[in-house]
Amino acid sequence: MKATYLKIYPENPDEKKIQTIVECLRNGGVVIYPTDTVYGIGCDIFQQKAVERICQIKNVLPQKSNLSFICYDLSNIAEYAKVEDNVFKVMKKSLPGAFTFILKTSSKVPKIINSKKKTVGIRIPDNNIPRMIVKELGAPILTSSIKDDDEIIEYSTDPELIYEKFKFQVDIIVDGGFGNNVASTIVDCSEGDFDIIREGLGDLSLYV
8 A cells, every 4th residue: 555645844733644643653554754854764662563664664673773762852751761860961952953862771662672772762853743743642753764775865855755765665654845864963871971973963062
């Protein structure tokens, strides 16, 4: 079956369309959506088969995958990750923003994601679409960047081209306008320090 193509404006997301996405995720669906950086592919973190589907699409083993969570805000992060006070202060200043913070997992992280890994990436993107989805869902969504096969262009930015590529692999593709082609800055805070693993769109020096 072909994926549903939904045009949503980040400035003022249509609540009915957001609800359609949330129902799809609750039923184990897989969705592609915009963030404040590159387009992402995601599902409800508690839908095991959907997590496996994403790993299949990305061609990685669930136990070895570097998948992150999108959260609505910092209020429920402690449910899924252990955050040191100094790290929390920086996250509070820099989020929502173009960062992925790697933290130690809590026991609430589903076992399929946490089988071997003791860390998880946390994202709160500065984009109303994924944040509204998460808020309505009442749980984080598992997320991974959409990569491009092109050797020059690393990330797909055009939602129509993304649709052509993934329309038979996912359930919904959200057109939130052209995406960025620079990913988030990944910061490993699992030991309480700020170790930049990948320089991306976010500038950590503004907050540390």
